[in-house]
């Protein structure tokens with residue numbers, strides 16, 4: 056299995072010069088099985104850049120297939136979708152999955168409503184697009200050699216979906232957003248991440264920001280409904296509790312520059328080393344490719 060980060064930023068894309076080491080695009084992660092079958096985790100702005108990279112291959116000739124797994128449909132997880140160029144090429148096959156929110160197809164259709172978009176309708180995109188509700192699926196989703204499980208996770212006033220992808224005994228777990236209510240790790244999240252080779256877990260807040268109810272400014276304490284997120288420390292705790300092998304801090308706050316992210320990761324590394332744990336840690340950075 057191969058993994059590549061195309062978008063790692065939470066809430067809002069950023070072009071700040073001091074944040075481009077980590078990257079400014081909203082969530083999108085490419086996953087390939089050993090036969091090159093493609094699964095995409097979330098459709099944030101990073102999806103535009105992934106789409107461009109696909110044009111040199113079968114997706115540029117109308118012979119490509121893509122499975123998109125959405126964690127939920129907040130803007131930052133779907134805003135790249137209308138800009139995914141392979142979706143406009145006839146012959147390509149898109150399969151989109153999501154849950155928690157009913158009427159997923161209506162939501163994606165609504166995003167293209169002429170009030171918001173000149174595309175008007177999914178039917179105008181060209182590729183064959185199927186939208187599927189996870190609730191209607193029995194058992195795992197299978198894409199090529201990937202078996203995909205999912206779990207419903209707490210996310211503030213709404214829930215969202217976490218995914219686990221497995222191939223030949225290797226596993227990747229993706230939690231773009233999750234709130235550990237009252238500081239107690241979400242048991243569904245711990246279970247989903249159990250023994251994962253790689254865990255991608257949000258770290259929108261520092262532990263201090265979470266303790267005081269958020270970060271000042273965007274989605275800060277004054278904004279109702281701004282919660283639904285977790286912290287660096289909680290991501291580490293969950294990875295340790297689940298026995299994951301490597302953790303990537305993901306969904307970086309749009310105000311957070313590279314230097315601050317690196318310092319926060321270093322602090323977590325020191326904590327894990329002091330505990331004598333073998334967990335590997337890093338920040339998710341756009342352009343990073345990992346082989347599992």
Ligand SMILES: [Zn+2]
Pocket residue numbers: 127129210232
């Ligand atoms: Zn959200």
